[in-house]
Amino acid sequence: MAERMTAREVIALVADGFTPLPPPSDASRTDGTAVDGDGTAVDGPLGWTGYDDSRARASARTGEDESILCGTAEVGGRACVLAVFEFGFLGGSLGRATGDRIVAAYAAAAELRVPLVSLVATGGSRMQEGMIALGQLQRVAAASVRLRAAGVPQIAVLRDPTTGGGWATVGAGADVTLALPGAQVAFAGSRVRPPDADPAAYTAEDQYAHGHVDALVAPARLRDTLASWLRLLAPDTGVAGHDGTPAPPPDALRDLPLPATGWEAVLRARAADRPRAGAYLDAYFEVRAAIRGDRAGGADDRVECGLGLREGRVVAYAAQDGGATRPAGFRTVVRLLGLAERLGIPVLTLIDTPGAANDAAAERAGAGPAIAQAFAAIAGARVPVTSLVIGEGGSGGALALAAPGATWVTPDGYFSVIAPELAARILKRADDQVPETAGQLRLCPQDLVELGAARGVVGVAGPSGHPAEPA
Template sequence: MAEHTAARTVVESVSRGFEEFEPPAGPPAADGPLGWPGYDEQRARATARTGSDESVLCGRGWVGQRQAVLVAFDFAYLGGSVGEAAGARIVAAFEQARELRLPVISLVASGGSRMQEGICALRQLQEIARACLLTRQARIPHIAVLRDPTTGGMWVALAAAADVVLASPGAAVAFGGSRVRDASETGEAFHAEGKLADGQVDQVVDDAELPGALADLVSLLHPERLVRPPEPAPVPASLAGGEPPATGWAAVQRARSADRPRAGAYLDAYFTRRFEISGDRAGGRDGGMICGFGDHDGRTVAFAAQAGTANTPAGFRTAARLIRLADQLGVPVLTLVDTPGAANDAAAEHGGIGPAIAEVFAAVADAQVPVTTLVIGEGGSGGALALAAPERTWITADAYFAVIAPESSAAILKRDPAEAPDLAGHLRLRPQDLLDLGFVQGIAR
């Protein structure tokens, strides 16, 4: 087999010292399991044209400063399609990843299951899905890169099942390829940028930036780096100046100030580097919920940070996804609370705001890794409480937490809106009140 196939070129663009795994034993049946006429000749022509003996290349190499298992597709070999032999190689690569305790990087470019092998090819999706699940259960991270095109079975069984999904700009990404769906169905929904907007992709990454992005992810999520059981994430230092406010209304006004430090400033101060993930994998993303993994004093910490807006269902589902992923990998979690409250308009209700918030409550309650919370601004009702860790929540001097905003309290009690400042005092929402009431463990300094 030629040394420089398309798949090997892709692998060598993101790694070094690549060593191919020995393919699983067993010669292919003549013309495949269905005896498809001319199939052997098709494979021979594909090999002569591409230098590849199959549609996937599997092995291990160095990605940045750590090793990873790589699965790379060659679209020029029968459209990167997967039959029995290719499926066996992918499953074996995941087995090697579990044995070696190395992250998996799937570099996907595939049209799906191989037609010439019929149901024998289609059932490889079950085997690959099971391999992904076993690897997740072994706390091994899986990173997928969607190249052009990624459609059909390899999108749904392999790439979409990954913990982190990156995509090449402009890559076609869809369950149905362009030749099998209605010709009138075109547009952004079938490409990487549309999948990013719809919350199905974490980042769209240029080819020049991909090696660095993968190196960061492998470094942050490598099993060798993660210590179990993990220590809690340290409480971030407060970026607020001064003492806690004298009145409840002053606390509200201070938390709403445009000059107050926001989530981005806290994340910049806390992490030496970080990698953000986005999207709820269910059709939405919310820029007001910043999630990802970062390096804090040489340790990996996951973060879910509210950015001061009314979070949507997609935002809460993304936070729940981040917390569950961190728990799966054994990474401590830091949450930053700052929201006037969850979105409550018709779009939020149609999108399932209630179940989405419930997902976050459940993820925090179920987490076996420690969750640390710092309230950095507005703590507006259940939309804020969902991210707050019981017994491990701190607050800054320019923040508050309340069962409801003072203005809404006035509306519920049928009081004059002018009474909101007085009601803020009755709500006992100041940092020092929350400390006295036992809701927070301290006021961050």
């Protein structure tokens, strides 16, 4: 179990100063009580006997008047709005007053054009307020939609515990979701699960493994991690945005001539010592942070997506790392493209895969629909996308990440409609004819440029002797 901190302790851990937002103006809507005819409080909107006393005890114990603290702050010198749950106040539950304050925090983030950072610790909706409490989830969801439409990013940090509607709205609805190791993270709280439930399924670690959390962050690293994300999501010029200029393709990491044959191109791309995506990302970015998972139960560790800082400019990236891409990988790319579009960030894709995974598990996980979603996201992108083939470009699984008219290739990369071995098999050719088949596929970097499948080859002269890199 993760260490449980009070809201004030969490604020002190991550923030450089904190200024509370003014309470919502309509006190009759936000004090969490109902009144009878002569104005006497009657235990909340449902008249739940003892509710007033429970609130009074919670306030005396925590020093707070509600289950959430909202205010403006700086984290690592970056301005934001913080929404910090106090679990000690009735289990951090969401009541009407909580909803009012959360909605006000979202509105403040939109008005100030600064990210909203939620540090969540909640058991869910407040029973003593019944459907009025449950309805706050709709209000929070609507406020989140408005903030997304305004192009303002949201970060959530999942503390112990994060369950129920707080997980299903504030937590899982954020653009970037971080979690403290050991935290209980689940829709079902510990007292309402099936008696035979696997307890591991309700942990931050399991949510991370299944693609619902981007990173597990120890408390000691939380301030720096949040500051890094705020730097990427809201650079010095304000909320992230772009001027319409595409990201330049990375430089080739090996000084090579063009391959003499198609088979040489294939062998180069499959070489064990060839630079992989991580090396390209390290050379391209000064700082980067990854998002992980498709938010549908899957994560593909052979596809890395995230945001990076290059020469003061934020660029989103999606990089294949040499393995067969699984459906969760394609869906994570689609998720990244959606974030880039909302924030107006150019995108770089690095292509390196023998193809899409085609085993039974991949088919059942929706390989075809996931690839279709990736094609559609690239085709419909309203931000510029730049692509670089850094190794194998295997069929549709690679093409799904390629930007039409803005795809480049390295001297040790190739692109093909099918692997030469599979083409030979389909044509009933002997194994010794595979190299010849590779040549017939015209998959070399220079072939791709001549055929119009690639815009140029980075790092070498083009077929006419002129640089093939962009001006």
